[in-house]
Amino acid sequence: MRLLPTQRSWGIPATLATPAGHPASKCGEFMRTLLLTAVCLTLMLAANAQNQNSFAAGNANTGSSFGSLSNANNANPAAVSNTASPKQPAQRDPLLDPPPLPRAKVSLIGGTVMRVDDVLNRITIRPFGAKKNMGLNFDTRTDIVEDGKPAAEWDIKPGQRVYIDSQLDGTRVFARSIRIQSLGASGSGYGQILNYDARTNTLTLRDQLSAQPVHFRLSAATVVRNGTAVGSTADLQPGSLVSLVFANQQERNVVKEVSLLAQPGAVFSFFGTITFVDLSRNLIAVSNQADNKAYEIHLGSVPPSILNGLHEGTTVGISAVFDGNQYVARNVSLQNSNPSQD
Numbered sequence: 001m002r003l004l005p006t007q008r009s010w011g012i013p014a015t016l017a018t019p020a021g022h023p024a025s026k027c028g029e030f031m032r033t034l035l036l037t038a039v040c041l042t043l044m045l046a047a048n049a050q051n052q053n054s055f056a057a058g059n060a061n062t063g064s065s066f067g068s069l070s071n072a073n074n075a076n077p078a079a080v081s082n083t084a085s086p087k088q089p090a091q092r093d094p095l096l097d098p099p100p101l102p103r104a105k106v107s108l109i110g111g112t113v114m115r116v117d118d119v120l121n122r123i124t125i126r127p128f129g130a131k132k133n134m135g136l137n138f139d140t141r142t143d144i145v146e147d148g149k150p151a152a153e154w155d156i157k158p159g160q161r162v163y164i165d166s167q168l169d170g171t172r173v174f175a176r177s178i179r180i181q182s183l184g185a186s187g188s189g190y191g192q193i194l195n196y197d198a199r200t201n202t203l204t205l206r207d208q209l210s211a212q213p214v215h216f217r218l219s220a221a222t223v224v225r226n227g228t229a230v231g232s233t234a235d236l237q238p239g240s241l242v243s244l245v246f247a248n249q250q251e252r253n254v255v256k257e258v259s260l261l262a263q264p265g266a267v268f269s270f271f272g273t274i275t276f277v278d279l280s281r282n283l284i285a286v287s288n289q290a291d292n293k294a295y296e297i298h299l300g301s302v303p304p305s306i307l308n309g310l311h312e313g314t315t316v317g318i319s320a321v322f323d324g325n326q327y328v329a330r331n332v333s334l335q336n337s338n339p340s341q342d
Contacts, residue, residue: 097140098139098140101167101169101176104167104168105167105294106166106167106176107167107189107190107191108165108188108189108190109127109134109164109166109214110161110162110163110189110214110253111125111126111128111134111161111162111164112128112159112162113125113157113158113159113162114126114133114158118153121138121139122137122138123138123156123175123178124136125162127214128215128248128252128253136164136174136175137169137172137174137175138153138174138178141176142175142178143176143177143178144156144178145178145179146180146181155180156178160180161180161181161248162179162180163178164177164178164179188243188244188245188246189214189244189246190243191205191206191214191242192205192206192240193205193237193238193239193242194206194213194238196233196236196238198233200217201217201218201219202216202217202218203217203236203244203255204216205242205244214253216246216254216255217253217255218255218258221256222254222256222258223257224236224257224258224259224260225258225260226259226260231260235260235263236258239263239264240260240263241261241263242259242260243258243259243261244256245257245258262322263322264322264323265321265322265323267319267321268319268320268321268322268327269317269319270286270290270297270316270317270319271288271315271316271317272286272287272288272289272290272315272316273286273287273313273316274310274313274314274315274316275294275312276296279299279310281298282299282302283296284296284297284299286316286318296326296327297327297329298326298329299332300328300329300330302329306332306334309334316332316333316334316335317331317333318331318332318333
């Protein structure tokens with residue numbers, strides 16, 4: 001008896017081998033072929049099942065993601081539209097947006113535009129009656145209007161007449177608002193009298209912010225007020241603080257009304273809340289209840305016992321004298337306390 005090659009390859013014992021050509025040999029070969037086919041099918045089905053499970057898991061995850069997106073887009077279109085339609089005010093970006101302007105005195109300056117630098121955000125004007133130019137900074141916080149309508153920095157052209165509400169922002173002179181106005185427009189101002197020339201009816205003021213002289217022309221129709229009484233041009237003494245209303249006529253600032261606010265040696269009473277304290281300079285600012293204006297008051301020789309009680313928010317009563325440059329406290333009384341004496 002001899003072993004078939006197929007029998008050898010499958011390790012069939014010689015005792016189980018059948019003679020060549022025997023019917024049992026053909027049946028065995030058929031069974032082995034069937035067994036091999038079954039094993040291959042089983043392996044293929046197992047591999048296919050594993051692939052289907054992985055594919056199904058991937059589809060489940062992908063389907064969940066797209067399903068959520070689809071539901072979010074289609075669940076309630078009206079709600080999405082209602083949420084997006086109102087324009088919400090943008091919050092200030094502390095890294096990109098400039099900080100809010102500090103609280104400071106605001107001074108009106110009128111002049112002719114000489115140059116506008118859109119790169120450095122700086123405008124150069126020549127104040128009315130002055131011989132030197134003055135530079136001011138501006139940015140997105142600056143309100144710009146032209147003849148009462150909103151405008152932008154590119155609307156400011158050299159040669160135009162502008163009125164600027166300015167203040168100190170650190171060491172810079174900053175333009176809070178810029179009003180571009182036509183001839184005949186009016187404005188208001190505040191400053192200290194440097195000189196009044198009765199021969200030419202020219203009133204020269206020192207602007208509180210820029211310290212530059214500004215010239216105004218008085219006419220026969222100009223009204224001078226000294227407190228609640230009607231005054232005269234004789235009251236316009238150097239060192240006096242005044243506010244005025246003027247109009248630009250033929251490139252001149254013609255004063256309509258000038259009001260005396262303080263004259264050197266005059267005594268004033270203030271009562272209100274402290275809004276600013278700088279004891280290193282003996283300086284405080286008080287929001288006066290009588291006229292709702294803030295005044296800087298120098299403390300002079302106020303006793304330390306009173307200085308220690310001066311804080312922002314404290315209500316005080318102050319008697320001060322205007323010395324031609326500033327208000328100097330003579331008496332200071334804290335709320336529910338006795339006044340201090342010089």
